[in-house]
Amino acid sequence: MTIVAAVAEDQLSQVFAALADPVRRDLVARLADGDATVTELSAPYDISLQAVSKHLKVLGAAGLVSRTKEAQRRPVHLEADVFQLATVWLERYRRRAEERYARLDDVLAELTDAPPTDPAPPTTTEKESS
Amino acid sequence: MTIVAAVAEDQLSQVFAALADPVRRDLVARLADGDATVTELSAPYDISLQAVSKHLKVLGAAGLVSRTKEAQRRPVHLEADVFQLATVWLERYRRRAEERYARLDDVLAELTDAPPTDPAPPTTTEKESS
DNA sequence: TCTGTATTCAACCAATCAGTTGTGTAGAGG
DNA sequence: CCTCTACACAACTGATTGGTTGAATACAGA
Incomplete structure (x- = not known):
């Protein structure tokens, strides 16, 4: 029980931390309308694609998004449950x-x-x- | 409208960032049961009182808590609306x-x-x- | 007034973070 | 095979963060 709670605590921290960034919230908002690739997602911002990729990694670590291998592109999918x-x-x-x-x-x-x-x-x- | 949205965006960032820390979430959890002073709140932790005071400052900046001057102690009050x-x-x-x-x-x-x-x-x- | 209590402010430190650039890798198409 | 595309990985940098200690402030009571 303690371990489970600790894990949940940790994920909660990660979820809140992930959503604390306006860029990441914007990414979530756009992903709510449908899956998208990193390149598509990075287009609107003037930051580098790598930076967006990092943001997605944070969202992924929080369990908010998942990736599926599809040819050489890896579409990002929003996990609503979390x-x-x-x-x-x-x-x-x-x-x-x-x-x-x-x-x-x-x-x-x-x-x-x-x-x-x-x-x-x-x-x-x-x-x-x- | 844009300005209002920007402010709201900013507060949302602060709220999520504030709740991203387990200590601050714990403080919120305890304040949900009733107002408390900094000394009272800092008691359970092995971090310094000043550290807790800083945490409360973060929560305050996010609008999650408010302080009322009452003699030399400043009880912390949870703002549920935010x-x-x-x-x-x-x-x-x-x-x-x-x-x-x-x-x-x-x-x-x-x-x-x-x-x-x-x-x-x-x-x-x-x-x-x- | 002097003392103790409650709290903040200030300066510092180590760690993390958001961004960069550069390089590497995997797969589709000529 | 070679090249383009889509992406990840690695190393670096400046800013922010969570913690510390030390001093300052505010007020209540002896």
């Missing part, structure tokens, strides 16, 4: 935060609470990070 | 890719199509990146 990994993570904590925000007692605590003797009731006591 | 920015982007292209995958003619095209004279109809012709 997106859910990130979405699930995001939604999980967004929902948690919003739930907490919705609870009135917590809201009131944030508004009225500021006792120097009792610093922060909600967080310090429990910790259940990863 | 999560949707990322989620919307992810879902947009995941859905696009899956729609395309579901259409049978496209699937067939991928299987039977491989004409060297006509490289790739779907992508090269149009571009609507940023």
